[in-house]
Every structure is written in C-alpha cells, then in structure tokens.
Amino acid sequence: MHDVPHEHETILEVEAPRVKFGRGAIDEVGPEAAAAGLRRVALFTDARLAKLEFVERARRSLRAAGVDVAEFDRVRIEPTDGSFRDAAAFAQDARVDGYVSVGGGSVIDTAKAANLYATYPAPFERYVNAPLGEGAPVPGPLAPHIACPTTSGTGSECTGIAIFDFEAHEVKTGIASRRLRPTLGIVDPDATRTLPTTVVASSGFDVLAHALESYTARPYTERSRPASPLARPLSQGANPYSDLACAEALRLLGDNLERAVHDAGDDEAREAVMYAATLAGIGFGNAGVHVPHGMAYAVAGLVHGYRPPDYDADHAMVPHGMSVIVSAPSVARFTASAAPEKHRRIAMLLGAERTKHDDEIGDVLAVALGRLMRATGMPNGLRALGYVDADVPRLVAGAFAQQRLLANAPRRVGEEELAALFAGAMTVW
Ligand SMILES: NC(=O)c1ccc[n+]([C@@H]2O[C@H](COP(=O)([O-])OP(=O)(O)OC[C@H]3O[C@@H](n4cnc5c(N)ncnc54)[C@H](O)[C@@H]3O)[C@@H](O)[C@H]2O)c1
Ligand SMILES: [Fe+2]
Numbered sequence: 001m002h003d004v005p006h007e008h009e010t011i012l013e014v015e016a017p018r019v020k021f022g023r024g025a026i027d028e029v030g031p032e033a034a035a036a037g038l039r040r041v042a043l044f045t046d047a048r049l050a051k052l053e054f055v056e057r058a059r060r061s062l063r064a065a066g067v068d069v070a071e072f073d074r075v076r077i078e079p080t081d082g083s084f085r086d087a088a089a090f091a092q093d094a095r096v097d098g099y100v101s102v103g104g105g106s107v108i109d110t111a112k113a114a115n116l117y118a119t120y121p122a123p124f125e126r127y128v129n130a131p132l133g134e135g136a137p138v139p140g141p142l143a144p145h146i147a148c149p150t151t152s153g154t155g156s157e158c159t160g161i162a163i164f165d166f167e168a169h170e171v172k173t174g175i176a177s178r179r180l181r182p183t184l185g186i187v188d189p190d191a192t193r194t195l196p197t198t199v200v201a202s203s204g205f206d207v208l209a210h211a212l213e214s215y216t217a218r219p220y221t222e223r224s225r226p227a228s229p230l231a232r233p234l235s236q237g238a239n240p241y242s243d244l245a246c247a248e249a250l251r252l253l254g255d256n257l258e259r260a261v262h263d264a265g266d267d268e269a270r271e272a273v274m275y276a277a278t279l280a281g282i283g284f285g286n287a288g289v290h291v292p293h294g295m296a297y298a299v300a301g302l303v304h305g306y307r308p309p310d311y312d313a314d315h316a317m318v319p320h321g322m323s324v325i326v327s328a329p330s331v332a333r334f335t336a337s338a339a340p341e342k343h344r345r346i347a348m349l350l351g352a353e354r355t356k357h358d359d360e361i362g363d364v365l366a367v368a369l370g371r372l373m374r375a376t377g378m379p380n381g382l383r384a385l386g387y388v389d390a391d392v393p394r395l396v397a398g399a400f401a402q403q404r405l406l407a408n409a410p411r412r413v414g415e416e417e418l419a420a421l422f423a424g425a426m427t428v429w
Pocket of ligand 1 (some may be wrong): 155
C-alpha cells in the first residue's frame with residue numbers, strides 16, 4: 001500500500017504575498033524602495049493617474065528617499081501585446097534596478113511584463129501561456145517590483161499573472177509565473193476617493209468573480225499530482241487557505257459594494273471593497289479562476305465598439321470586470337450542482353435567503369448576482385454590450401483556448417457547454 005504513488009494531489013502550497021494595507025501606506029513607497037536597495041526605478045502609471053495627487057505622493061516619497069525615477073505614463077487601459085512591448089522597450093532603455101507601479105490592473109500588469117522582458121529579453125511569444133504562446137518558464141528572478149493598486153479590483157499586486165489582449169488572435173491571454181509576483185503590494189484606500197462610479201462597479205465585480213470562481217473551483221485534491229515537486233501549478237484549485245480569503249471577500253462585497261459604487265464619500269465602504277480586492281487576490285493567486293474569466297477573455301477580445309462610461313480610453317473596450325460578470329450568472333446555474341453548499345453560501349453572503357433544495361441553488365445565486373449588477377449599473381448581459389447570437393461560435397473558440405482556466409472548473413466544460421453558457425449570458429435579467 002505505501003509503495004503505491006498517489007494519483008491525486010495531496011499537497012497544498014501556500015504563497016503569501018507581502019502586502020501593506022491602510023491609509024497613508026503610499027507614503028511608504030520611497031523608504032521601501034530604498035530598503036530594497038533600489039537607486040533608480042521605473043515608475044509605471046497611466047495618463048489620467050499621472051495628473052492625480054496620489055501618484056504625486058508616490059513620486060515625492062521616492063525622491064525624499066533618494067530614489068531616482070524614470071516615469072512611464074503611457075500604459076494602455078486594457079493592455080495589448082503591442083502596449084506590453086512598448087513598455088518593455090522603455091524599461092530596457094531606462095537603466096533601472098527596480099519597478100514601482102501606481103495604477104489599476106492595466107498599470108501593474110504592464111510593469112510586470114516590462115520587468116520580465118527587460119530582464120530576460122526574448123521573442124514576445126516565449127513566456128505567453130500556451131497554446132497562444134510557448135509557455136516557457138521565466139529563467140530566473142526579476143528585478144524588485146512594488147505594486148500600488150489604485151482600483152479596488154484586480155488584486156494584481158498579489159498575483160504572478162499579467163493579462164493582455166493578443167490582438168492578432170482577438171482574445172485575451174496572459175503570462176503566468178511565480179516570478180512575476182510583485183515583491184511588495186502597497187494598498188492605500190486613499191486612492192479610491194477619485195475612482196469614478198463605473199470603475200468601482202466594474203472592478204468590484206472583478207473582485208467578486210475572483211472570490212466566487214476560486215471558492216467554487218475544482219478542489220485541489222481532485223487535480224493530478226504534478227510530475228515533479230517543483231511543477232505544482234499556480235492555480236491549484238479550491239483549497240482551505242483560499243476559501244478563507246474568498247468567503248471573507250464575498251461577505252465584504254455583499255455588505256459594501258453598492259454603497260461604495262454610489263457614494264464616493266463613503267470611505268468605510270470603499271476601504272472595505274479595497275480590502276476585499278486584496279483578499280480575493282490572495283485567494284485566486286493560490287486557487288485560480290475558471291469559466292467566467294475564460295469566457296471574459298473571449299468577450300473582451302471580440303469587442304464590437306463598446307465604449308464604457310468613466311474609462312479614459314481612446315479605443316473601444318469592455319472593462320475586464322464587466323466582461324467577467326455578464327457570464328457569471330449563467331455559469332453559476334451550470335456549476336451549482338458540483339458544489340451546492342458552496343454556491344448556497346455565496347448566495348447568502350450576497351444577500352439571498354437560504355434555499356432548501358439543492359436544485360434551486362444555481363438559480364438563486366444567478367438572481368442574487370443579477371440584482372447586484374442591476375443595482376450598480378452593470379449591463380444586462382452580452383447583448384447590452386453589442387454581441388449577437390452569430391458571435392457565439394467565435395466566442396466559444398476564444399474561450400475554448402483558455403484551457404488553463406477551463407481545467408480549473410468544477411465540471412468538465414467543452415465547446416458544447418460553452419455555447420450554451422454564452423447563450424445563457426446574452427441577457428441576465
Ligand atoms: N494580473 C492579475 O492578476 C489580474 C487580475 C484581474 C484583472 N487583470 C487585468 O487588469 C486590467 C483591469 O484593471 P482595473 O480594473 O484595475 O482597471 P484599469 O487599470 O484598466 O483602470 C480603469 C480606469 O480607471 C482609471 N483609474 C484607475 N485608478 C484610478 C483612481 N484611483 N482614480 C481615478 N481613476 C482611476 C484608469 O485611468 C482607467 O481609466 C485588465 O486588463 C484585466 O484583465 C489582471
Ligand atoms: Fe479578473
């Protein structure tokens with residue numbers, strides 16, 4: 001008996017990112033950079049943020065600590081392979097020994113990619129997830145990166161993932177490696193005071209989806225054991241550590257998201273949502289997301305001209321959180337039977353009544369999600385974003401390419417299932 005190898009995973013790896021959270025934390029970026037031995041950093045931000053006091057505080061703190069700054073404020077909102085390349089070219093020329101990013105997921109992910117390609121130059125496809133790229137491992141450690149999020153959303157300060165739109169393929173994908181994880185996250189809720197309503201709502205639903213998907217992912221014990229002890233994937237599946245973070249993030253969102261969206265002056269609610277974002281980042285950084293994110297990468301890649309309010313972008317785009325949440329109710333109806341108790345708990349954390357019968361839970365959760373979407377001005381499904389039934393085959397192809405994510409779902413998801421899930425996401429209520 002003791003000689004029989006385990007077929008299934010028995011080991012959980014906990015990766016705890018280093019994070020500072022709280023008001024005033026942004027003023028500590030300079031001393032932290034200096035303590036990491038940095039003398040000259042690339043400061044990544046976007047054009048709108050570059051004009052705000054929050055970024056000025058980061059600059060001041062760095063200068064006061066004697067750290068020289070080379071600034072890049074041309075980050076594209078919802079980055080592409082082209083914009084990642086531009087940022088990498090800047091980083092290569094800037095002769096820096098570290099990175100500071102102050103911005104949303106678009107900014108933090110761009111800094112991760114710039115750090116990677118400036119440290120280990122390679123053809124762009126080299127490190128991109130298979131099958132669109134080669135999925136080659138990152139050869140060694142990257143330069144230190146201090147990530148300071150300004151949206152209450154992605155949790156990118158906690159993850160080893162950088163997401164971009166691969167334009168030639170009309171689909172989003174990413175680069176995933178532990179080496180991409182920032183060395184420190186500085187999370188200061190002061191940043192949220194200038195966030196526009198639609199950005200709070202959309203990035204808040206990204207948080208909700210991270211927590212919901214990680215919590216309902218295939219349990220890590222159902223995955224096969226990796227071929228070598230060092231080949232354990234970043235996305236391990238649902239596990240007790242990420243469950244803890246995700247359930248708490250969902251509770252905070254259920255209690256605070258509506259208030260945070262509608263009242264920019266509600267510091268308490270905005271701070272709670274920002275804390276939920278970091279918690280969910282820790283959760284999904286260890287567990288991984290699944291079908292709604294896989295579908296979202298196809299949706300965002302096939303954008304038909306939608307221009308969201310409040311986003312300072314000069315191109316058509318579906319904000320990430322919106323692209324994810326429009327499919328979440330449809331997916332909840334499909335996945336509920338695989339983990340009814342967990343779906344029931346999520347619905348209750350979002351304000352639904354306890355359901356008695358397992359076969360009602362998917363619907364109850366879908367309705368709870370729809371109610372929150374409606375109350376916060378989210379679009380009523382894919383149709384409201386400009387997609388039509390004839391788009392479904394291309395959406396299916398884009399989502400089916402996200403095998404890393406689909407494999408993390410609690411049920412098997414093939415092309416037929418994806419077609420039904422997209423059809424179910426055309427309208428939410
Ligand atoms: N790496 C990861 O783990 C991860 C996880 C989820 C999503 N993402 C990616 O992150 C990107 C989305 O990031 P996001 O939702 O944080 O938004 P974002 O970075 O795209 O920013 C959205 C808009 O808000 C503005 N903005 C940001 N902070 C502001 C502030 N404090 N005040 C005023 N305006 C502000 C920006 O200028 C922009 O116009 C997508 O590309 C998505 O795929 C990455
Ligand atoms: Fe996300």
